[in-house]
Each structure stands twice: as C-alpha cells, then as structure tokens.
Amino acid sequence: MTMPLLEAKNLTRKFGALIAVNNVSLQLRQREIHAVIGTNGAGKSTLTYLLSGELPLSGGQVQLRGKDVSNWSQPARSQAGLGRSYQRNNIFLPLSVRENCRLAAQAKVQKPWQFWSAAQQCRRSLEAANYALEQAGLGKHAATTAANLSHGQKRQLEVAMCLAQQPDVLLLDEPLAGMGAEESDRMLGLLHQLKKNLAILLIEHDMDAVFAVADRLTVMVNGSVLASGLPDAIRNNAAVQTAYLGEGDHTADKPTDLLI
Numbered sequence: 683m684t685m686p687l688l689e690a691k692n693l694t695r696k697f698g699a700l701i702a703v704n705n706v707s708l709q710l711r712q713r714e715i716h717a718v719i720g721t722n723g724a725g726k727s728t729l730t731y732l733l734s735g736e737l738p739l740s741g742g743q744v745q746l747r748g749k750d751v752s753n754w755s756q757p758a759r760s761q762a763g764l765g766r767s768y769q770r771n772n773i774f775l776p777l778s779v780r781e782n783c784r785l786a787a788q789a790k791v792q793k794p795w796q797f798w799s800a801a802q803q804c805r806r807s808l809e810a811a812n813y814a815l816e817q818a819g820l821g822k823h824a825a826t827t828a829a830n831l832s833h834g835q836k837r838q839l840e841v842a843m844c845l846a847q848q849p850d851v852l853l854l855d856e857p858l859a860g861m862g863a864e865e866s867d868r869m870l871g872l873l874h875q876l877k878k879n880l881a882i883l884l885i886e887h888d889m890d891a892v893f894a895v896a897d898r899l900t901v902m903v904n905g906s907v908l909a910s911g912l913p914d915a916i917r918n919n920a921a922v923q924t925a926y927l928g929e930g931d932h933t934a935d936k937p938t939d940l941l942i
C-alpha cells in the first residue's frame with residue numbers, strides 16, 4: 683500500500699467539557715475518496731478544521747506525506763498542498779467567478795517580499811484560475827458575477843477555488859448540501875474526475891451519493907469512530923446500521939441555514 687497523503691492520528695478536540703472529536707484516526711491515500719459520515723453534531727466538520735489547521739488540536743497528530751504538521755498554520759498546510767471547502771459557501775458574491783478563483787490562486791502563490799514578480803504571479807494566478815474553472819465545469823461562466831450563479835454552481839465554484847490552489851489533498855465539507863438531483867450528479871461526476879489526481883476527504887449526508895463515489899468510509903458517532911472500512915463492510919456493519927444507516931434521511935434534521 684502507498685503511504686497516506688494525509689493521516690489523522692488519535693485526533694482529539696475538546697470544547698470545554700464537550701469532546702467534539704475523540705481519538706479519531708484515519709488515513710487518506712492518493713486517488714482515493716474517503717467519506718466521513720455521521721449524524722448531525724458527530725464531529726465531522728470539527729475533524730476537517732483539525733486537519734486543515736483552522737482549529738488547534740487538544741491531542742493527537744496530523745501528518746501530511748508522513749510529516750508531522752500538527753503545529754503548522756492553515757496557510758502553511760495549504761501551501762503544502764492541503765485544500766478545503768466549507769459547509770457554508772465562502773465566495774465573494776459581488777466578484778466574477780474568474781476573479782474569485784484568481785484570488786484563491788493568488789493566496790497560494792503570493793509571496794509579499796517578491797514584489798518585483800507581482801505581474802508574473804498575476805499571470806500565473808489567472809492561468810491557475812482558468813484551468814480550475816475548466817476542471818470544475820465552470821469555464822463558460824467565468825465572467826458571470828458569483829451572486830448570479832445557481833446554488834449548485836456556487837458549490838462548484840467553491841471546489842474550483844480549492845483547485846486553483848493546486849492541492850493534492852482536498853477536504854470537502856458537504857459539497858452536495860442543498861443540491862437538486864441534477865446538480866448532485868454533476869458534482870459527483872466532478873469528484874470522480876478529480877480523484878484521478880487527488881486524494882479527497884468527503885463529508886456527506888447523502889448516503890446514495892456517498893456509496894456511489896467513496897472508496898473507503900469512516901463512520902463517526904458522538905466524536906468517535908464507530909467503524910472504518912470498505913463500502914460493503916460498512917454497509918453490512920450491524921453497529922453502523924443501528925447507529926446511522928437505519929435512520930433514514932439524515933438531512934431532515936439539519937437547520938435550513940446549513941443547507942445554503
């Protein structure tokens with residue numbers, strides 16, 4: 683087996699008395715979609731913040747290509763190839779689709795002390811932005827104001843903004859939330875394409891979608907890992923069925939503001 687690109691080792695995060703993430707370990711490999719599923723409040727988003735460096739750990743270690751990055755900032759991890767999207771849209775609505783992507787790319791290449799290479803960086807950012815938009819299927823909407831995109835296109839733009847930073851690991855927090863069937867299918871097609879070159883950690887509630895694309899799954903309950911393994915093993919795991927899969931629609935109890 684190849685070395686994991688990203689590895690969580692016994693990650694723990696406490697918020698006061700609440701243990702939001704409790705001793706969670708998982709591995710993410712090249713050309714793999716590893717889905718993390720679990721009920722509302724299971725700790726999935728918190729886990730992504732720990733991996734991306736936006737929240738400090740209470741315990742454990744994050745490794746990127748075998749290197750301990752637990753004390754690295756989020757920008758440092760991003761520079762090292764770790765990209766992420768958010769459960770809520772994170773785009774600048776008044777700007778064009780291309781400009782959103784270009785700014786994301788620029789955040790990656792920017793080196794403030796190299797002021798003399800600004801023009802060259804600008805060109806590189808634009809190239810990265812255009813390439814990411816094509817990859818994400820938004821090429822023909824590049825000049826559109828982001829506010830005028832459909833909900834699904836906004837989520838595609840979020841993914842394009844990640845791609846503009848040329849990551850090799852992507853953390854996607856509910857990229858299908860609030861999408862209709864057609865938009866979901868388009869996004870799933872995109873994820874299939876992307877995994878040819880990337881490792882993707884996918885947080886998702888839509889079980890049909892998860893089982894359609896995931897190579898490996900981790901199930902979280904109350905901050906802890908209940909089970910982790912290949913899709914068939916997870917589908918047939920009695921504890922998982924009792925705790926999660928048997929419950930029906932897992933988006934039903936989500937507050938609507940999380941479905942933006």
Ligand SMILES: Nc1ncnc2c1ncn2[C@@H]1O[C@H](COP(=O)(O)OP(=O)(O)OP(=O)(O)O)[C@@H](O)[C@H]1O
Pocket residue numbers: 697700702720721722723724725726727728729769
């Ligand atoms: N900044 C915070 N301060 C205090 N508690 C928090 C904070 N962030 C998250 N929590 C709590 O940690 C737990 C895990 O939250 P988290 O958002 O990671 O769950 P989730 O699995 O992503 O849920 P959902 O499916 O609803 O998105 C919840 O009980 C939540 O209320």
Ligand SMILES: [Mg+2]
Pocket residue numbers: 726727728769
């Ligand atoms: Mg969440």
